[in-house]
Each structure stands twice: as C-alpha cells, then as structure tokens.
Amino acid sequence: MKPRVRFAPSPTGYLHIGGARTALFNWLYARHTGGAFILRIEDTDAARNSQEAVEVILNGLRWLGLHWDEGPLTADATGPCKGDRGPYFQSQRKENYRRRVEALLSRGLAYEHEGAVKFKMQREPITVHDLVAGDVVRKLTDREEADPDFVILRSDGQPVFHLVNVVDDLEMEITHVIRGEDHLSNTAKHIALFQAFGVKLPHYAHIPLILNPDGTKMSKRDKGASLANYVHDGFLPEAVVNYLCLLGWSPKDNREKLALAEIVECFDLPQILRHNARFDYEKLLWLQGEYARELADDRFYELAVHAFAKAGVNTNAFPLAYVKAALDTCKGKFKTFSELPVYAGFYFADQIEYDAEGAKMDFVPENKPRLEKLRDAFATAPTFEAATLETALKETAKALGVKAGVLVHPCRLAVTGKPAGPSLYHLLEVLGKEKVLARIERSFERFA
RNA sequence: GACCCUAUGGUCUAGCGGUUAGGACACCACCCUUUCACGGUGGUAGCCCGGGUUCGAUUCCCGGUAGGGUCGCCA
Numbered sequence: 001m002k003p004r005v006r007f008a009p010s011p012t013g014y015l016h017i018g019g020a021r022t023a024l025f026n027w028l029y030a031r032h033t034g035g036a037f038i039l040r041i042e043d044t045d046a047a048r049n050s051q052e053a054v055e056v057i058l059n060g061l062r063w064l065g066l067h068w069d070e071g072p073l074t075a076d077a078t079g080p081c082k083g084d085r086g087p088y089f090q091s092q093r094k095e096n097y098r099r100r101v102e103a104l105l106s107r108g109l110a111y112e113h114e115g116a117v118k119f120k121m122q123r124e125p126i127t128v129h130d131l132v133a134g135d136v137v138r139k140l141t142d143r144e145e146a147d148p149d150f151v152i153l154r155s156d157g158q159p160v161f162h163l164v165n166v167v168d169d170l171e172m173e174i175t176h177v178i179r180g181e182d183h184l185s186n187t188a189k190h191i192a193l194f195q196a197f198g199v200k201l202p203h204y205a206h207i208p209l210i211l212n213p214d215g216t217k218m219s220k221r222d223k224g225a226s227l228a229n230y231v232h233d234g235f236l237p238e239a240v241v242n243y244l245c246l247l248g249w250s251p252k253d254n255r256e257k258l259a260l261a262e263i264v265e266c267f268d269l270p271q272i273l274r275h276n277a278r279f280d281y282e283k284l285l286w287l288q289g290e291y292a293r294e295l296a297d298d299r300f301y302e303l304a305v306h307a308f309a310k311a312g313v314n315t316n317a318f319p320l321a322y323v324k325a326a327l328d329t330c331k332g333k334f335k336t337f338s339e340l341p342v343y344a345g346f347y348f349a350d351q352i353e354y355d356a357e358g359a360k361m362d363f364v365p366e367n368k369p370r371l372e373k374l375r376d377a378f379a380t381a382p383t384f385e386a387a388t389l390e391t392a393l394k395e396t397a398k399a400l401g402v403k404a405g406v407l408v409h410p411c412r413l414a415v416t417g418k419p420a421g422p423s424l425y426h427l428l429e430v431l432g433k434e435k436v437l438a439r440i441e442r443s444f445e446r447f448a
Numbered sequence: 449g450a451c452c453c454u455a456u457g458g459u460c461u462a463g464c465g466g467u468u469a470g471g472a473c474a475c476c477a478c479c480c481u482u483u484c485a486c487g488g489u490g491g492u493a494g495c496c497c498g499g500g501u502u503c504g505a506u507u508c509c510c511g512g513u514a515g516g517g518u519c520g521c522c523a
Contacts, residue, residue, distance in 0.1 A: 008523095010522085128452095136452065138451070138452065138518095142451080151520080151521050180517090183518090185452055208453085208516085209516070209517075211516075215515060216515090247460070250462075254472075255471095257472095273454095274453070275515095275516085276454070280458095280473065282459080283472075283473040286472085333484065393482080403482095405482060412483060423483085
C-alpha cells in the first residue's frame with residue numbers, strides 16, 4: 001500500500017513556520033514514495049475557527065507549492081473537497097466521532113464522568129517506535145499516575161483533539177504520522193486509542209522543532225514565526241522551501257542549494273535530525289539572494305512590479321521599456337523584493353531625498369565645480385549610453401586630475417539620492433539625459 | 449514536580465572508534481569593481497562537563513549540566 005500522510009493544522013489565523021515545515025516534510029515524503037498527501041482541517045474548536053483562518057492555511061500551502069492530493073478545495077467547511085475519505089474538516093465529522101465514542105463506551109473502554117467521557121488509559125509504559133526518535137518508552141508522569149484516564153468528549157459534547165486525531169487518521173487510513181516533536185509525549189495516548197479501536201498503528205515520525213535564534217520556543221508572538229511574514233517581506237517560496245528543508249535534514253553531501261526535485265529524490269524519514277534547530281534568518285536571506293539572482297525575467301518583472309505597487313508606486317504610469325530597463329539594472333543586487341522600492345525608487349519618483357550621510361560626504365564645496373564639469377560633459381556627450389557616459393566621466397576626472405570615484409559618488413547621490421545602488425552608468429542611461437541633467441542641476445542648491 | 453527528546457565553531461550541518469574534525473551562512477582581511485551586490489583568495493572560531501568501556505573516544509555506556517517538549521473538558 002502506498003503511504004498516506006497528512007498535514008492536520010488547526011485554523012488559528014496564521015501558519016506557523018514550523019507547521020509549514022511539517023507540511024513540507026509530509027509532502028516530501030508523499031512525493032518521494034509516490035504516496036498521497038492529505039490536508040485535514042482540525043476545526044473542532046468552533047469558537048476560534050473561521051473561514052478566513054482556513055484561508056490563511058490554504059494560501060500558505062499554495063504559496064509554498066505544497067499541493068494536496070486529498071482535502072478541501074475551498075476554505076468553506078461545507079464546501080467541495082477532493083478525495084474519497086472526507087469530509088476533510090473535523091467540524092463535519094461529528095457523527096464519526098460520536099459513533100466511535102459510543103463504541104468505546106459500549107465496550108467499557110471509556111466511561112462518563114461529570115458529563116464528559118473519559119478514556120480508560122493503561123498504566124503500563126507504552127513504547128513508541130518512532131522513525132526519527134527511535135524507540136521511546138513513555139511512562140506515566142506523576143499527575144497521570146494519579147489519574148491516567150483522559151477526556152475524549154467534553155461535557156458540552158465536543159470531542160477532544162486526541163480522539164478526533166486518532167479517529168480521522170484511522171478512517172483516512174493514514175500510514176505515516178509525520179508531525180512536530182511536541183506530540184511525541186502525546187503519542188502514547190494515541191497508540192492506546194488505536195489499540196482500543198482494534199486497528200493497526202500508523203508509523204510515527206516526530207520531527208524536531210524550529211526555535212528562535214536565541215534557542216527559545218518560537219511562538220505566535222515571535223517575529224518570524226508566521227509564514228505570512230516571509231510572503232509579505234518578498235521572499236521567494238523556493239528559497240523558503242529550500243531553507244526549511246535544511247533545518248533538521250541534509251542530503252549529507254554538502255549540497256545546500258537544492259532544487260525541489262532533487263530534494264524529493266533523496267528525502268527520507270530516517271535521516272531527519274533529532275535535535276531542534278534555530279531559525280537563521282541570515283542564511284535564509286542568502287538562499288533568497290541566490291534564487292532571486294537567477295529568476296526568469298518575466299517572473300522577476302512581475303514580482304518587482306508587485307513590490308512597487310505594494311509600496312504605493314504605480315510603475316504602469318511609465319513606459320514598459322523604461323520599467324524593464326530600470327529593473328534590469330537591479331536584478332541580482334537585492335535579496336528580498338520588499339527592498340526594491342527603496343533600492344530603485346529613484347527611477348519612479350519626481351522628487352528624490354538625499355541620504356544625509358552621503359550628502360555630508362559628497363555635497364562639499366570642492367565637489368560643486370567638479371559636478372558642473374561632469375554635467376557639461378554629459379550634456380555634450382555624443383550619445384546618452386552607459387559606455388559613452390563612462391568615457392565622459394573618466395575623461396572629466398582625468399582633466400580635473402582626480403580619480404573617477406571623486407565624481408562618481410556625488411553624481412550618484414545627486415541623481416539617485418543614495419550612496420549605493422545599481423551600476424551608475426547604466427542607471428544614467430535608463431534615466432535619460434533630461435532627468436539626469438535636471439537632477440544634477442537641482443543638487444547644486446544642496447552644496448554646503 | 450514527573451515523564452520524554454536532544455547536545456560538533458555564533459548559526460545550520462557532515463562525521464557513525466584511529467580524520468590536519470569537512471561544508472555552508474555570518475564575521476574579518478585582501479583581490480575584482482564607479483557604489484552596492486556578485487565572484488575569487490585567505491583567516492578567526494567547534495566536538496557541554498565528569499566518569500567508564502577500549503590500545504585508542506567527537507563517535508559506545510552511565511551520570512551531571514544545559515536547552516526543548518509533554519503531563520488541559522487547547523490543538
């Protein structure tokens with residue numbers, strides 16, 4: 001039988017980066033083995049679940065490219081799903097849980113207590129045969145020693161996580177439960193439940209957690225815990241996916257930047273590390289830069305235009321050729337797309353602000369006559385192309401007896417307002433003679 | 449408090465009894481370069497501690513310490 005794995009998030013309104021990795025590892029295992037990846041929404045807690053919250057999860061998985069073989073097609077719990085083991089929303093499976101509780105009750109494996117139903121848990125240690133952690137013998141804690149039984153149906157009739165999770169996994173015929181290590185201790189309860197239902201256990205693989213850079217638990221409040229964060233900051237899904245794979249897993253041959261197809265090829269459960277990993281934003285940024293540099297032109301333009309639009313800059317107000325030429329000077333020079341509007345905003349702004357530090361350094365009295373000379377050279381250059389402008393600048397520098405850099409810096413600041421940016425000669429060409437000369441002219445009033 | 453998992457440079461990792469402990473990110477220096485970035489070269493930095501086992505432990509065992517997880521009518 002082909003493996004059947006599932007990602008079973010609770011719609012809380014955001015997709016945790018650790019949850020995203022759990023989904024990814026499930027997806028990778030399914031693709032590696034030719035099995036099925038199932039998405040199940042654990043929305044038993046009606047009070048805090050909403051359709052929008054489900055939307056966040058669906059969108060997150062879609063953004064990452066983790067398409068599911070079975071599960072919801074929309075965020076509507078009563079809406080259409082694909083797969084024949086549905087419903088895939090727990091809120092729609094009440095009847096299944098009720099039947100299962102009845103069965104346990106009638107066989108004396110559960111009992112009513114203060115209006116709730118509790119499962120009779122065994123006191124003997126339970127061994128979890130975990131594909132990642134190995135054999136784990138789980139003994140009762142002191143509190144469980146006092147009362148090992150646990151609630152499976154609340155007094156208001158709502159089923160509890162442990163029950164629904166197990167019922168769904170067995171009814172959906174899940175073969176491998178790949179989930180966060182935070183569930184390892186709970187697994188004993190789940191195993192007892194599976195046995196009570198008289199069915200074969202799924203294989204378990206508990207993957208380590210992702211921690212904050214300081215080693216503490218990454219919770220909703222932490223910056224960087226939400227996947228939406230990376231989407232918002234203009235990361236590329238392929239970079240995030242690649243990075244997530246490297247947290248707790250490695251191909252063991254020193255490769256780090258890997259295409260998804262390569263990862264699918266060599267991914268497997270036993271090679272997953274057993275210890276938690278800290279999230280290294282800098283390394284993610286590095287991968288992001290790697291992927292951003294080799295983006296296909298069309299996708300690059302699309303993402304760039306979108307980034308500008310989000311920053312309130314409508315690049316469509318400019319000629320398409322101008323926009324493309326401008327963006328071409330930026331490709332490979334920034335990492336996340338959220339940097340772009342600041343990096344290249346001068347192409348699309350009427351008024352430019354001068355960087356304070358740069359102005360102090362470059363808009364000094366002795367530079368004014370130099371910049372005037374440069375302006376004249378640009379004005380009389382035979383063409384306004386990068387190569388011509390470079391020649392003009394270098395000849396001007398030579399005539400003035402200074403290094404090229406002495407002209408380059410004030411010129412860049414005058415034209416872009418920034419001390420760093422795209423190749424100067426190329427950006428001058430893109431901006432065009434009129435804007436360049438006007439901006440240089442305007443900068444003169446700023447010289448000390 | 450009890451139970452469970454884990455421990456290689458700052459971070460992610462390779463290693464599975466004998467290695468000059470390898471790679472990547474970050475950092476530093478230099479080169480390239482009009483800036484920034486990229487690229488190139490070199491460098492700083494590591495086996496948590498204590499006992500065993502062994503001719504020999506980063507590697508195996510035990511203990512400690514530290515970090516993480518779980519013990520809920522949350523999931």
